[in-house]
Amino acid sequence: MKVRNRILNIFLAVMLVFTTLLSTNKEVFAAAAPSAIDVKNDGNGIAEVKDNEGNLLYKLTKTIEEKDYVSKKATVTIGAEGGTVKSSQSADKSIDIVLIADTSGSMEDNGRIETLKKALKETFKSLKQLEDSNAALKGKIRVGLISFSDKANDISGGLQNINYFTSGSGNKKINDLEAYGATYTDAALLKAKDTLKSNNTNEKIVVLMTDGAPTYSTKIKYYNNIEFYNKKVGNGADYELPDKWYKKRHAYKTEDGIDIKNNGHAGILRAKVLKEAGVTVYTVGIGADGVNFQNYLENIASTPDKFYRDASNMSNFSSILKNILYKEISKPTISDETLRDIMGDKVNLISSLDDIKNSINVSVKNNNSEIAAKRKAEIKKAIEDNLKINNDTITIEKITLAEGESFIIKYDIEPDVDKLAETDYGKWLDANQSATLGQKVFPKPQIKVFMPELEIIKLDAENNKKLENAEFSLYKNGNLFVPYKMTQNGYVNINGKITTDSNGRVKVNIPYGQYELKETKAPKDYLINKEEISLNVNDIEIIREVRNTAIPKVTYSAQKIWQNAAKNNQNKVDVTLYAVKAGNKEEVQKLTITGNAEVQFDEVNKYGEDGEEIKYTVEESNPSVASQMVGNPIVDGTKYIFTNKVDDSADR
Structure with a gap:
């Protein structure tokens, strides 16, 4: 127990x-404290994109979280992850690649020729590592290298394995490249066609790298059914063909009636032949600022997105070249796509470009740690180079991710309170208008904005006593504003006045913005606070203490003197204290004086709540015996002295 x-x-x-x-x-x-916002993800924030066979092509991720408890800021995370390779892309094929390098005289500028050599060596080293890390690729990558200036040169002697360029004589031939002469681009494209002329089923890729439009070209015989003469035209200096130049190298008309006025047509036709034969053609324009040059390279490329533009100093050349070859060999399911994230129409992006770049996080899963680290660095640099912000829109161009590769970026947003209608508060709003990767749509998170809470505390100015029944009004843009309160059904306008409770407090909800707070009624026995209080409502919680001064008190008294009456007489008379307002008398208190005596009224306010002094007066009435007032009452400050003479016939 x-x-x-x-x-x-x-x-x-x-x-x-x-x-x-x-x-x-x-x-x-x-x-x-109340929270400024709430956030909600679209499901788990992940969208999976699959092909018709159910293979996972890639994942898109977009989530949102509050940055902290009281600010209006939220952090958005957006990113993508490469999926498994499509079955149609995973066939066991070898890959033949021809790299065409411009070695014309202009490649000497800004040390371009040396940058080209270095980039080629780094690219071949990366290809070697990629081949070594994937048994399925072993011995299946062949590369040819062609240079061109006044003529095209087969540097590698046809297609070679990777070792030829990393440890064989190909490495020395790269070192021996020199910049000289003019630019004969279509001759190099013809040389590439000859290099890839085999009828095998190998995948075929050509990458043309040049810093200028051609100044020589091969004369075209037929434009539509493509055929060339074995003749060189152009002056070696200009893209446009001169009207006359030794009669053989000027603008001309083909046999099928097409006017040829520049050296670009031949290269475009040579590339067309390659593309029709199933060759994928890329172009890299070094310092490609001119419209004609850009259009020329876009027309040569298999599709416009396979044209890459690099700075004149070739700052991104190596990463561009390696990225092109990596995606062609690895068959990434995200290839040269553009991410576009447009903020919601009532949401502002507050992160800077540098903030977002600093948030980039890349993951690469590869058994070879060196390849993983290099690929991770390449992806990060590509994102940094192609990340832009314009009009609250984030874009990242040329995103390429293979299986096991992913990235995320983070940025902060906050609601644009100037665009929020009062009815928007407490409702779910889209954090972005749209976010896409290519044609695929990211999940769409949402944000809910709460109205700030205004708390007014009414205090005695002297002793901090909490004061009830003070009344206030709010004004916005000079107009009376009716505040809100939160209910289960959202925000509704309050009924009645803004009045402090028994604890001297009142809480209301108001949207962000500028307001004027005015006291319209003071607590009992207090002067009204006439201050117009400016409120800049920019935080979720606003507390304002409003202090009032107690109205000073005054005490009035009345003394009665009876002439020709016994000192201990019991004569009675009423005396009344009046407040005089606007010419009218309001009774405050009535007392009765017995005999020769003095009475004191209760304390009264010296001022009204508006601060105006209240005038008081004391009058007598209803004497118990017949009598006559002797003169007017004597007023001594707040003391009124009344003297009466008892009539001779009265009982004294």
């Missing part, structure tokens, strides 16, 4: 502690 009682006592003690803690937590939560 004792043991059972002891167990029962322990249980009751534990329950008492638990109940106390629970009660304490309720109080803490109840006293916690």
Whole structure:
């Protein structure tokens, strides 16, 4: 029995502690500051994109979280992950690649020729590592290298394996490249066609790298059914063909009636032949600022997105070249896509470009840690180079991700309170208008904005006593503003006035913005606070203490003197204290004086709540005996002295 009682006592003690803690937590939560926003993800924030066979092409991720408890800021995370390779792309094929390098005289500028050599060596090293890390690729990558200036040169002697360029004589031939002469681009494209002339089923890729439009070209015989003469035209200096230049190298008309006025047509036709033969053609324009040059390279490329533009100093050349070859060999399911993220029409992007770049996080899964690290660096640099912000829109161009590769970026947003209607508060709003990768759509998170809470505390200016029944009005843009309160159904306008409770407090909800707070009625026995309080509502919680001064009190008295009456007479008379307002008398208090005596009225306010002094007067009435007032009452400050003479016929 004792043991059972002891167990029962322990249980009751534990329950008492638990109940106390629970009660304490309720109080803490109840006293916690309100949250500025709430956020909600679209499902789990992940969208999977699959092909018709059910293979996962890639994942798109977009999530949102509050940045902190009281600010209006939220952090958005957006990113993508490469999926498994399509079955149609995973066939066991070899890959033949021809790299065409411009070595004309202009490649000497800004040290371009040396940058080209370095980039080629780095690219071949990356290809070697890629081949070594993937058994399926071993021995299946062949590369040819062609240079061109006044003529085209087969540097590699046809297609070679990767070792030829990393440890064989190909490395020396790269070192021997020199910049000289003019630009004969279509001759190089013809040389590439000859290099890839085999009828095998290998995948074929050509990458043309040049810093200028051609200044030589091969004369075209037929434009539509493509055929060339074995003749060189152009002056070696200009893209446009001169009207006359030794009669053989000027603008001309083909046999099928097409006017040829520049050296670009031949290269475009040579590339067309390659593309019709199933060759994928890329172009890299070094310092490609001119419209004609850009259009020329876009027309040569298999599609416009396979044209890459690099700075004149070739700052991105190596990464561009490696990225092109990597995506062609690795068959990424995200290839040269553009991410476009447009903020919601009532949401502002507040992160800077540098902030977003600093948030880039890349993951690469590869058994070879060196390849993983290099590929991770390449992806990050590509994102940094192609990340832009324009009009609250984030874009990242040329995103390429293979299986096991992913990235995310983070940025901060906040609601544009100037665009929020009062009816928007407490409702879910889209955090972005749209976010896409190519044609695929990211999940769409949402944000809910809460109205700030205004708390007014009414205090005695002297002793901080809490004052009830003070009334206030809010004004916005000079107009009376009716505040809100939160309910289960959202925000609704309050009924009645903004009035402090018995604790001297009142809470209302108001949208962000500028307001004027005015006291319209003071607490009882206090002067009204005439200050117009400016409120810049930019935080979720605004607390304003408004102090009032107690109205000073004054005490009035009345003394009665009866002439020709016994000192201890019991004559009676009424005396009344009046407040005089706007010419009218309002009775405050009535007393009765017996005999020769003095009475004192209760304290009264010296001023009205508007600060104006109140005028008081004391009058007598209803004497108990017949009498006559002797003169006017004597007023001594707040003391009124009334003297009466009892009539001779009266009972004294």
